[in-house]
Amino acid sequence: MSLTDKQSASLLAIDPKLPMAPQIYGNIRQSILNLRLAPKQALSEKELALMLGVSRTPVREALIKLAEDGLVDIFPQRGTFVAPIRVSEVLEAQFIREALEMSVVARVAELSDPVAIARLHESLARQKRAVDHSDLDGFLAEDENFHFILSVSVNLTRAWKVIQNVKGQLDRVRVLSLPEPGQLAALYEQHLAIVNAIEAGNSSAAKRHMAKHLQQVFRTIESLLAKRAEIFD
Amino acid sequence: MSLTDKQSASLLAIDPKLPMAPQIYGNIRQSILNLRLAPKQALSEKELALMLGVSRTPVREALIKLAEDGLVDIFPQRGTFVAPIRVSEVLEAQFIREALEMSVVARVAELSDPVAIARLHESLARQKRAVDHSDLDGFLAEDENFHFILSVSVNLTRAWKVIQNVKGQLDRVRVLSLPEPGQLAALYEQHLAIVNAIEAGNSSAAKRHMAKHLQQVFRTIESLLAKRAEIFD
DNA sequence: ATTGACATATTACCATGGTAGTATATCTGA
DNA sequence: TCAGATATACTACCATGGTAATATGTCAAT
Incomplete structure (x- = not known):
């Protein structure tokens, strides 16, 4: 399932004056924790950037941090996914x-x-x-x-x-x-x-x-x- | 003092086939831990990228991770510095x-x-x-x-x-x-x-x-x- | 000599284009 | 019908250019 279908409402609150990467991180993190983003859901840099109205760079930085938290799995050249609950x-x-x-x-x-x-x-x-x-x-x-x-x-x-x-x-x-x-x-x-x-x-x-x-x-x-x-x- | 003066030898071992950001992270981290990079030393994305022969993006990602470790301090629009020992x-x-x-x-x-x-x-x-x-x-x-x-x-x-x-x-x-x-x-x-x-x-x-x-x-x-x-x- | 204003240089941050690698869909041959 | 080859689309990763904010150096006025 595409992200855009289910997520457009909640992920839009980005203040362009503040540093974007931490905002995006917190935003996605919250969505993962309350399971609005389901485990194994695909998260593409490009699509998230489009939805949030920012470029791919800060999205990428946010995803890297989430990977360190163990909340997403990044497979290079394949894709990034919400981590299953292990x-x-x-x-x-x-x-x-x-x-x-x-x-x-x-x-x-x-x-x-x-x-x-x-x-x-x-x-x-x-x-x-x-x-x-x-x-x-x-x-x-x-x-x-x-x-x-x-x-x-x-x-x-x-x-x-x-x-x-x-x-x-x-x-x-x-x-x-x-x-x-x-x-x-x-x-x-x-x-x-x-x-x-x-x-x-x-x-x-x-x-x-x-x-x-x-x-x-x-x-x-x-x-x-x-x-x-x-x-x- | 400039980085280039003291650091050229140790920071050059980057394998272009492997992901660069983690290599750069480990590289800089080691240099900070053995104090070859002194506390309060300035670290600029541009200069590090030049010395390592890579672009600024992976250097930036490495510095962000080091900041999370508390080993460097990033001051937006001012500079990045090796953290003093607090x-x-x-x-x-x-x-x-x-x-x-x-x-x-x-x-x-x-x-x-x-x-x-x-x-x-x-x-x-x-x-x-x-x-x-x-x-x-x-x-x-x-x-x-x-x-x-x-x-x-x-x-x-x-x-x-x-x-x-x-x-x-x-x-x-x-x-x-x-x-x-x-x-x-x-x-x-x-x-x-x-x-x-x-x-x-x-x-x-x-x-x-x-x-x-x-x-x-x-x-x-x-x-x-x-x-x-x-x-x- | 000291202070203030202004110009210049440098910074981290973000946007965007290019590339190699991987999965998937389509086609080919039996 | 099905196995294998090929093409296409997609990915994360890296390179690079642009921008606003901050620091520093220069010079004039007192």
Whole structure:
């Protein structure tokens, strides 16, 4: 199927004053993560450039970065395709994220910075509102922000970049399971437990709750493998 | 100072049959890591392309990737420069590497795969030879391989990529301290302790030795900050 | 001597054309 | 009907030219 058929609406928001390559990257990335661009869908430089109203060069740069994220596969002289969801890569992304975020949250608990804790509580309040309104997109954005606050509060911006990169593989799986009832509330409760452990300065409890939180993905994969086999490779 | 003056010899090994951008990336990266390209040195697309006998496009792609690694700073419409060694980024790279490699080595110890253990012993033997011959470059290559074996033996190739990326920040510091006498032998002993813990299936001991091993960088930074202040920012 | 305005040079960024390599469709021969 | 050869279309990759933004050097005015 051609890209143009299904995609023309969402990919048009490019501000010509700002650097184009990062905008294009974010644009395509979002479309891949929410599965509007399906796994194995072909992505041609030329067609994307035409749709976005830019030249092929910044599109190419965006695709290269997506390939490093493992979200697209580039086959030289053959084509570029949205990467299928590979279970092994999802599990590895989970491994990396868990290793990093457990170390991060331990450090946050050790420092026990009041400003950071206040920010986390503000985030929790916004999450609660999203849960109560069943605002899925709002919750997802705030979930991202919650984990961002954790890393940045202990000055680990590079670690956050790594987490964010591998998180792409996980988000693509999670978006398939989150609409199920009760999921959002469960995630909120886990975040709350993490913050409570941080506030108590209990780093080992913080790590334990974080691990439990992140390992949600295992249950998700299991149930999806049966239902949506076609999007896996 | 111009690039052309000091760099013409080392940057010329480009094979035109293979994709150029990755070759250029590795080429420049190596030169930055061994400090032949000094921190704050200007790198212009045009000049690098001229020296390497290629066009500016693949050079640009290589520089973008190096910027993501934090090894160069790109200032749009102003110039691209070798990044100064920023202590905060070195420490964060250390944090990330430690979090990941401790989780990796724990998994290696839990699996206790005989093939992996054999490979690690072979690597140790090569390291021993390099130490006995005071072969610095040989040891560095085998050190890289040793850590590579750990990740790959438990199928964590993406984790290895992340480790390798952040390791750049650490290598640039380490290359300044490694020629000191006794350093190589100490690293070998630490590798040996790690393998022994793995062989015993003792994952917590493996983690402990790995942490001690990696934290060598703290002592290095301390001694360098005094002696070579000009390469820090 | 110092400051401000202006001209020049240099930069990264984007657009676009050319090329070698690969897949697919079409044709040929049995 | 089907296998193999050929032509066509498509791809990512590289080369190169144009452009707006920034830095630097020059010179006049005070």
